[in-house]
Amino acid sequence: xxxxxxxxxxxxxxxxxxxxxxxxxxxxxxxxxxxxxxxxxxxxxxxxxxxxxxxxxxxxxxxxxxxxxxxxxxxxxxxxxxxxxxxxxxxxxxxxxxxxxxxxxxxxxxxxxxx
Amino acid sequence: xxxxxxxxxxxxxxxxxxxxxxxxxxxxxxxxxxxxxxxxxxxxxxxxxxxxxxxxxxxxxxxxxxxxxxxxxxxxxxxxxxxxxxxxxxxxxxxxxxxxxxxxxxxx
Numbered sequence: 001x002x003x004x005x006x007x008x009x010x011x012x013x014x015x016x017x018x019x020x021x022x023x024x025x026x027x028x029x030x031x032x033x034x035x036x037x038x039x040x041x042x043x044x045x046x047x048x049x050x051x052x053x054x055x056x057x058x059x060x061x062x063x064x065x066x067x068x069x070x071x072x073x074x075x076x077x078x079x080x081x082x083x084x085x086x087x088x089x090x091x092x093x094x095x096x097x098x099x100x101x102x103x104x105x106x107x108x109x110x111x112x113x114x115x
Numbered sequence: 116x117x118x119x120x121x122x123x124x125x126x127x128x129x130x131x132x133x134x135x136x137x138x139x140x141x142x143x144x145x146x147x148x149x150x151x152x153x154x155x156x157x158x159x160x161x162x163x164x165x166x167x168x169x170x171x172x173x174x175x176x177x178x179x180x181x182x183x184x185x186x187x188x189x190x191x192x193x194x195x196x197x198x199x200x201x202x203x204x205x206x207x208x209x210x211x212x213x214x215x216x217x218x219x220x221x222x223x
Binding site: 040041042043044045048056091093099100101103104105106107108109 | 146148150156158160163165203205206208209210212213214216
């Protein structure tokens with residue numbers, strides 16, 4: 001079984017530029033999460049999808065961050081414009097069950113560096 | 116808001132020694148999950164505990180969920196170098212809240 005796929009793995013951009021991250025969850029997993037992880041910290045939830053519906057985006061900074069999961073499978077997370085403080089690892093995870101019961105399977109993450 | 120605290124932040128052990136990390140929540144949890152993240156890797160699911168007082172074992176790893184469902188622990192018996200990494204607990208009522216993790220290093 002293929003795991004969660006994320007791309008790109010690394011991204012370096014200048015501040016004020018836009019950036020997008022892509023995630024393909026495990027087949028059949030209806031729940032999808034985007035997390036942000038800073039060095040030495042645990043993952044912090046940005047948004048949770050159940051199928052194509054964003055059921056919790058309360059932690060998503062909506063002035064600059066947006067996300068979509070149009071067909072309930074792949075998802076894209078966008079930042080526009082990026083700020084220096086956005087440098088972090090962005091993790092996507094999927095689960096076969098709805099929160100909080102389902103175990104989460106994480107992708108390798110995208111390491112973003114904003115200069 | 117809900118918080119999940121983990122202690123210690125770091126633990127250095129000699130290979131063969133035991134290791135324990137503790138997780139505490141400010142609120143009663145519906146479940147708790149444990150993840151391991153190797154250096155440079157991503158979190159990998161280890162186990163989920165749901166019932167009050169539940170104890171589960173995976174080889175040398177023992178997981179406990181407190182009676183009040185507000186705390187949990189992970190104990191590793193006779194650590195090995197392959198146990199190196201950061202161990203996260205994550206608990207919640209709605210979304211999972213991750214602790215900051217305990218970073219384990221093992222000296223051969």
